[in-house]
Amino acid sequence: SEPLEEVIEGDVNGIDEEVKEWEEVEFLVDSGASMTVTGEGMIKAVTASKPDPSRSYKLADGSTFPHKGHKQFLGVTNEGWSRKMKASVTDVDRPLLSVAQVVQHGGRVVFDKNGSYIDGPKGQQRIHLEQKGGLYLMKMWIPRDQATPFPGQA
Numbered sequence: 001s002e003p004l005e006e007v008i009e010g011d012v013n014g015i016d017e018e019v020k021e022w023e024e025v026e027f028l029v030d031s032g033a034s035m036t037v038t039g040e041g042m043i044k045a046v047t048a049s050k051p052d053p054s055r056s057y058k059l060a061d062g063s064t065f066p067h068k069g070h071k072q073f074l075g076v077t078n079e080g081w082s083r084k085m086k087a088s089v090t091d092v093d094r095p096l097l098s099v100a101q102v103v104q105h106g107g108r109v110v111f112d113k114n115g116s117y118i119d120g121p122k123g124q125q126r127i128h129l130e131q132k133g134g135l136y137l138m139k140m141w142i143p144r145d146q147a148t149p150f151p152g153q154a
Contacts, residue, residue, distance in 0.1 A: 020044075022141045025075070027097035029109065029118075029129055029136040032060070038071060038087040038095040045144050046073045048089045057090050065091040075140035077127045081120075083140070097138055111136060 023044055027036075037057065040048070048069030055067035068089040075083050087095060099109045106121035116129040116136050129136045 021144050023144070025095055025140050025142055026130075027095045027138045027140065029099060029116075029138055030096045031099040031109075033096045033098040034100055036085065036087045036096060036098045036101055037090050037092050039092045040068055040089055042095055043071050043073055043087065043142055045142050045146055046071045051089075055088075057088070073142055074146050075142050077141075078139055079125075079127060081125050081127060085140075 025038075025043060035057070048071050051066065051068045053066070056064045057067070058064050068091075070086055070088045072084070072086045075085055077083065102109055102118055108119045110117055110119070111129075116131060118127040118129065118138065119125070120127075127138060129138055131137075
């Protein structure tokens, strides 16, 4: 099992002709998030599954947001690693990458002043994190064509 990977059947498809060829998404790497989440208008190459009205998300201040489905998608890191990911959809301003989920899938997240990163199982892949204003970000590129994200790929 790879970090950032949860494979579930279905829900991967392009949504409309206005989606750009590649969508840049910056995930805020969050050690306090139990789930990886995204907003409704983010990751436009895929549609969300049906919402589960029995699920919701609670913030530290006690407020809650409804579950609005999930999006399963293929993303590509700046290092060129392809990752299958799943993010729950709810009312957030920016996508959050759950450190807990990365660790649960065999990865390791390192926050360090000399360079922060996510390592895959046994250190076989390294995804570098960017620090901006005290926040750690993981940049991904989401291809519009989820079936063949690279030109010439079969």
